Amino acid sequence: MTGPLVIAIDGPAASGKGTLARRLAEHFGLRHLDTGLTYRAVADRLLAEGADLNDVASAVAVAGSLDFDHLDVSRLSAHAVGEAASVIAVMPELRRVLVEKQREFARMGTGAVLDGRDIGTVVLPDASAKLFVTASPEARARRRVLEIAARGQHMDERTVLEDLRRRDARDATRTDSPMRSADDAVLLDTSDLDIEAAFQAAVDYVNRAIAGR
Secondary structure: OOOOEEEEEEEOOOOOHHHHHHHHHHHOOEEEEEEEHHHHHHHHHHHHHHHOOHHHHHHHHHHHOHHHHHOOOOHOOOHHHHHHHHHHHHHHHHHHHHHHHHHHHOOOOOOOEEEEHEEEEEOOOOOOOOEEEOHHHHHHHHHHHHHHHHHOOOOOOOOOOOOOOOHHHHHHHHHOOOOOOOOOOOOEOOOOOOOOHHHHHHHHHHHHHHHHO
16 A cells, blocks of 8 residues: 555535544544534634625635634534535635645545545545445434434424435535535445444445555
């Protein structure tokens, strides 16, 4: 094996890709970046400053100053931040800045695991291994409600389901870098899999990809 080991994981919200990415990073001794948090970090700063979410210049300026090693996951997991992030994520200028910073993160050291919506297609098209993790909207809504409940909050499952479907539609139909599976990605449907089964399937695939390098 030569060069850094770079694993790209894509898929819609609450599909399980984040959990898998963290587990794979730990298993293979790699750094991990949830690229969705980079958009959330920009949105969170804009919200905190009372800036217009449609102000491209402000979003780009915030993105350029982000430190990916110090993202507050707890703060950035707020529902309102996620909604705002989905709005600004359609900005091509913002995406260009964040994508370059994400690529720099992946190239450092022995490699990294990055998860998001366009990692295998846009950010890291030459990744060592690519996974597209998906699940039914209903299964994803149930998981998201449980995640929210674990933080001591409550949301109606039907509301969450409608929200996920709206976000899927925005992500899949946006002009710049729409969410889709890379042609050479392995599809992993986690609708009926627990985390251990999904993790083992992912590890087996990555091992095969490493062996083929």
